[in-house]
Amino acid sequence: MKKRKAKKKAIRKYNRKRKERIKAKKVTASTIQKEEVKRELKISAIDEGTVIDHIPTDATFKVVEILDLENQKGIVSIATNLQSKSIGKKGIIKVGGKSLTQDEVNKIAIVAPDATVNIIKNYGVKEKIKVKTPEIIDNVVKCSNPVCITNNEQIATKFYVVKKDPLKIKCHYCERSMGKEDIEII
Numbered sequence: 001m002k003k004r005k006a007k008k009k010a011i012r013k014y015n016r017k018r019k020e021r022i023k024a025k026k027v028t029a030s031t032i033q034k035e036e037v038k039r040e041l042k043i044s045a046i047d048e049g050t051v052i053d054h055i056p057t058d059a060t061f062k063v064v065e066i067l068d069l070e071n072q073k074g075i076v077s078i079a080t081n082l083q084s085k086s087i088g089k090k091g092i093i094k095v096g097g098k099s100l101t102q103d104e105v106n107k108i109a110i111v112a113p114d115a116t117v118n119i120i121k122n123y124g125v126k127e128k129i130k131v132k133t134p135e136i137i138d139n140v141v142k143c144s145n146p147v148c149i150t151n152n153e154q155i156a157t158k159f160y161v162v163k164k165d166p167l168k169i170k171c172h173y174c175e176r177s178m179g180k181e182d183i184e185i186i
């Protein structure tokens, strides 16, 4: 009796495995298409808003901070480590229902000098803006000098851009020079 049950179980297992094998082999055009749709859906298109593209992957969350997207009411999609032909790995941020001010666009350049800002209207790219590093950076970056007045009193930081690429900035108050790697967003 026990033997028969065991045999039935073995047959069931064999059939299951066989089905799996058959399933695995059955890759049709429609399966590939479905896979592509799935990949596309990882970060879906938006109908209205802003897409920030070509962000160096490790600057993606800095852009999130700069734009204060944590407090955004609409849909915000963030993807990092995406393959990019031009910059290796890149990040993309999609913000539904938000248009950026010129000031915000400029601030993005501090951490993502090659980013593209796409204005989306009715599912189409209405405008494509290349970001531009500002001459003066107000109240975005923290001064790395612990004794700087901006770290000890309620004073907004202010930096002059000395060089754009690679970024070099100088504190208006203590004259500390800072590079890209020293940048910490307030």
Ligand code: CTP
Pocket (backbone or CB within 6 Å): 044, 045, 046, 047, 051, 053, 092, 094, 116, 118, 120, 122, 123, 124, 125
């Ligand atoms: N996009 C989106 N929703 C839309 C239209 C576009 O999220 N309704 C996104 C795309 O996924 C892409 C970016 O906006 O990340 C720019 O779109 P498009 O100009 O069509 O793409 P590319 O030609 O690849 O852009 P680029 O030349 O700047 O690389």
Ligand code: ZN
Pocket (backbone or CB within 6 Å): 143, 144, 145, 148, 149, 150, 171, 172, 173, 174, 175, 176
């Ligand atoms: Zn300073």
